Amino acid sequence: MDIAxxxxxxxxxxxxxxxxxxxxxxxxxxxxxVAAFLQDRLGPDRAGPFxxxxxxxxxxxxxxxxxxxxSNASKWLxxxxxxxxMLTACIGTAVIPWGSDITIGDRVIPLQVTxxxxxxxxxxxxxxxxxxxxxxxxxASNNKYSLLSAIRAASQNISYEIAMGLSIIALLLVTGTMxxxxxxxxxxxxxxxxxxxxxGFLIFMICAFAETNRAPFDLPECETELIGGYHTEYSSxxxxxYLFAExxxxxxxxxxxxxxxxxxxxxxxxxxxLLHTGPxxxxxxxxxxxxxxxxxxxxxxxxVRWTIPRFRYDQLMHLGWKGLIPLAIANIIITGIVIAxxxxx
Amino acid sequence: MEPLTSKKxxxxxxxxxFAERMYLPAIAKGLSVTIxxxxxxxATIRYPEVEREFSTNFRGMHSLKRDEEGRExxxxxxxxxxxxxxxxxxxxxxxxxxxxxxxxxxxxxxxxYEINMLRCxxxxxxxxACPKEAIYLDGPIVPADYLRKDFxxxxxxxxxxxxxx
Numbered sequence: 006m007d008i009a010x011x012x013x014x015x016x017x018x019x020x021x022x023x024x025x026x027x028x029x030x031x032x033x034x035x036x037x038x039v040a041a042f043l044q045d046r047l048g049p050d051r052a053g054p055f056x057x058x059x060x061x062x063x064x065x066x067x068x069x070x071x072x073x074x075x076s077n078a079s080k081w082l083x084x085x086x087x088x089x090x091m092l093t094a095c096i097g098t099a100v101i102p103w104g105s106d107i108t109i110g111d112r113v114i115p116l117q118v119t120x121x122x123x124x125x126x127x128x129x130x131x132x133x134x135x136x137x138x139x140x141x142x143x144x145a146s147n148n149k150y151s152l153l154s155a156i157r158a159a160s161q162n163i164s165y166e167i168a169m170g171l172s173i174i175a176l177l178l179v180t181g182t183m184x185x186x187x188x189x190x191x192x193x194x195x196x197x198x199x200x201x202x203x204x205g206f207l208i209f210m211i212c213a214f215a216e217t218n219r220a221p222f223d224l225p226e227c228e229t230e231l232i233g234g235y236h237t238e239y240s241s242x243x244x245x246x247y248l249f250a251e252x253x254x255x256x257x258x259x260x261x262x263x264x265x266x267x268x269x270x271x272x273x274x275x276x277x278x279l280l281h282t283g284p285x286x287x288x289x290x291x292x293x294x295x296x297x298x299x300x301x302x303x304x305x306x307x308x309v310r311w312t313i314p315r316f317r318y319d320q321l322m323h324l325g326w327k328g329l330i331p332l333a334i335a336n337i338i339i340t341g342i343v344i345a346x347x348x349x350x
Numbered sequence: 351m352e353p354l355t356s357k358k359x360x361x362x363x364x365x366x367x368f369a370e371r372m373y374l375p376a377i378a379k380g381l382s383v384t385i386x387x388x389x390x391x392x393a394t395i396r397y398p399e400v401e402r403e404f405s406t407n408f409r410g411m412h413s414l415k416r417d418e419e420g421r422e423x424x425x426x427x428x429x430x431x432x433x434x435x436x437x438x439x440x441x442x443x444x445x446x447x448x449x450x451x452x453x454x455x456x457x458x459x460x461x462x463y464e465i466n467m468l469r470c471x472x473x474x475x476x477x478x479a480c481p482k483e484a485i486y487l488d489g490p491i492v493p494a495d496y497l498r499k500d501f502x503x504x505x506x507x508x509x510x511x512x513x514x515x
Contacts, residue, residue, distance in 0.1 A: 041392075042387070042388050042392070043384045043385075043387050043388055044387065045387055045390050045391070045392050045393050045394075046392055046393065046394050047392050047394040047396070050396070308381060308384060308385065309377075309381070311384055312377070312380045312381050312383075312384045313377060313380060
């Protein structure tokens with residue numbers, strides 16, 4: 006392993022970490038702006054031009070708030086909770102291919118931190134770890150509302166992970182690989198997986214909403230029933246970490262959806278563009294397209310939040326177990342039959 | 351309980367059809383409604399940079415008027431304070447000295463005239479009660495402030511600017 010490789014990966018990790026934090030920061034701003042525009046309002050516009058410094062102001066506010074740890078809380082776990090939520094939200098970005106390889110001289114730099122051959126499983130592992138941050142925080146608070154919220158989050162995530170995994174199996178039947186890099190390469194140009202797996206995409210997206218605890222599945226933090234949910238007892242930057250983790254999760258799941266179903270950095274006419282812009286600018290244009298797709302998904306997350314009311318808990322379970330799981334299984338069977346027929350003839 | 355009217359409407363709850371149970375058509379409809387609001391004009395007014403247009407009979411901050419020669423009209427009769435339902439107005443009367451003839455119209459004038467803007471309900475009864483047409487609620491909205499004492503407006507804030515200045 007040469008030094009250049011280490012430096013290259015280190016720089017890439019730093020850039021991706023910085024970008025995901027920046028996007029999470031401005032997602033809070035975008036959320037408020039989108040909410041405002043969808044409700045015929047203006048949104049924050051006082052801090053800087055168009056309120057562009059609002060996330061900074063919010064961050065400063067969070068840091069300045071008093072740090073409160075409830076006296077009956079399990080102190081150590083109480084502090085671990087938000088950190089774990091943040092950590093699991095961030096490490097998901099490691100396997101996502103952000104662009105095709107950049108060639109500088111004779112050195113090929115992949116725009117992906119690591120291309121492990123079970124990339125999808127890694128994403129699943131990280132996503133299911135994400136609920137531990139919520140659970141530990143909710144349990145350690147020693148508050149009945151936090152505990153109820155943690156239980157809700159856990160059961161919701163487990164229920165929807167099944168349907169999510171089943172919808173991915175159908176995708177794997179089509180792609181034949183678990184490496185995210187290879188899945189993206191297969192979708193070259195226009196051959197996006199959403200065209201072959203529309204139902205699978207729909208199920209995956211609904212589950213992604215549930216996994217990130219976003220509306221209409223934001224039962225773990227539903228104010229009318231549970232005050233603040235699992236972060237009721239949290240204050241200062243610990244609360245900030247929880248809120249931040251939610252937005253990073255949103256960013257990561259948008260990236261995963263764009264990678265798996267919407268072709269990642271592929272776009273129609275990319276060969277022509279690559280030929281005419283060279284080996285450095287060309288891949289970066291692909292990355293830019295990828296980010297546009299991610300932002301579109303993030304916007305969709307917000308758009309749905311301000312449209313659909315929250316599910317009732319039994320409806321949530323009903324949809325997950327009786328709706329999505331049978332649908333996902335049917336999707337696997339149909340996909341399998343179709344592939345078998347195509348291979349036969 | 352007895353029904354209060356003879357009107358009666360029986361609500362029929364049909365079981366959901368398959369399309370309705372799918373939720374998706376309804377969700378798409380809802381999404382189209384919200385996205386249409388993205389392109390509508392926002393109702394927000396950027397106060398204080400932009401102010402809403404008020405009707406001509408809007409009652410805002412009080413002003414104590416001067417007559418056409420620039421003399422204060424108020425004669426400190428106390429009718430405004432008497433008519434005030436919120437008891438927001440207080441005044442101390444004083445007698446005009448001969449050399450102050452250019453300043454005050456009548457022989458008696460208000461040496462101190464204070465309105466507590468936190469008490470005032472902007473009903474306009476002081477305006478109606480005034481026999482000298484000295485007080486009108488024709489100003490802007492009373493601005494926000496930090497301390498209660500700063501809401502007690504004296505003559506420095508209430509009296510109209512002299513005509514020739």
